[in-house]
Structures are given as structure tokens and as C-alpha cells.
């Protein structure tokens with residue numbers, strides 16, 4: 139499902155509502171140091187559910203809100219939206235266009251939306267499960283991430299390959315089935331005990 143547009147409003151250095159359109163093929167974003175290139179990938183990770191302010195180079199999640207400049211007052215909120223073309227129904231959502239958004243207010247209130255309807259963060263995670271896009275997937279490799287991946291624990295590295303291969307979803311289902319099986323086994327033991335007591 140192609141990402142067609144990213145809308146950033148009040149997020150970090152993006153004081154004004156900014157639309158970045160992605161055509162087919164490769165899009166390159168160039169700019170001088172400190173012009174906000176990394177803030178774009180951080181905006182993507184944030185809307186996908188990033189919960190660590192530190193990994194977004196802040197100390198508090200509210201730090202993502204435009205802090206103001208000499209000529210402009212601080213923003214009251216930050217909002218980021220990603221627009222996907224879902225014509226081929228590659229996302230499990232029955233609409234041609236899927237817009238996922240996240241908004242944070244200065245009060246710290248934070249909300250997620252899918253096609254302008256409020257959802258939970260886990261709904262966004264579920265929608266993108268196995269799509270290869272998530273806040274910590276290999277689809278986004280930020281500065282220093284290559285070293286981090288190379289030096290990571292083998293188990294963690296395997297997780298990255300599993301996500302890329304699209305088997306994370308099945309692993310989750312397997313774990314759910316295992317828990318159900320355990321509960322059923324416990325129930326059987328209890329039933330057997332009861333039967334013995336009644337005999």
C-alpha cells in the first residue's frame with residue numbers, strides 16, 4: 139500500500155502545516171544540516187505509535203510540539219497524518235484510502251485516529267502488523283540504527299527478520315493458541331478431579 143502523502147502540523151520544526159507528497163519510485167529529501175530531515179522520519183515513527191520520547195530526541199513526549207521561534211509562537215498541538223492508497227486492500231481496512239493520524243496537545247492528551255475516527259494505539263499496530271511498517275521496523279533506518287542492529291542481541295535481530303518475512307502475525311496467533319491450550323488442559327484436569335470425586 140503506497141504511502142502517498144505525509145502531513146505534518148506543529149511537529150518539531152514543522153510549525154506550519156506541511157504536506158509531503160510521495161510519487162511512485164524513490165523520493166529523496168535533501169536540505170542543510172538542522173533543516174528537519176530527521177524530523178520527517180521521526181514524524182512517521184511517532185504517528186506509528188512511538189512511545190519513547192528519548193528515541194525522538196526529547197525528554198518528554200510534549201517536546202515534539204513546535205516550541206516556538208524568534209518570530210513565531212509555540213504551537214498548541216502537534217499532528218501528523220500518513221495517507222495510504224489502499225485501493226488493492228493491502229491493509230485490512232475496507233476503504234480505498236487509509237489515513238492514520240496522531241495528535242498531542244500541550245496538556246499531554248494524545249489521540250490516534252484512523253480515517254478521522256478515534257482508535258486505540260493497538261488498532262494502528264494491528265492494522266500494520268506484517269506490513270513491514272511499524273515504528274521500529276526496518277522500513278525506517280535512522281542515523282546510528284545500522285550500528286545498533288549489528289550490535290544487537292541475536293534474538294532481537296531475529297525479530298527484525300521475522301517482521302520482514304511477515305511471520306510475526308502467525309507467531310502471535312501461535313502464542314494465543316498456546317495460552318488457550320494451557321487453559322483447556324487446566325480445565326480438563328479440574329473436570330477429571332470432579333469426575334473422580336463423584337465416582
Ligand code: ATP
Pocket residue numbers: 149150151152169170171172173174175176177178201202203204205206
Ligand atoms: P542533519 O542533516 O544535521 O542530521 P536534519 O536536517 O536531519 O539535520 P533535524 O535533526 O531533523 O535536521 O532537525 C533539527 C531541527 O529541528 C533543529 O533546528 C531543532 O531546533 C528543531 N527542532 C526539534 N524539535 C523542535 C521543536 N519541538 N520545536 C521547534 N524546533 C524543533
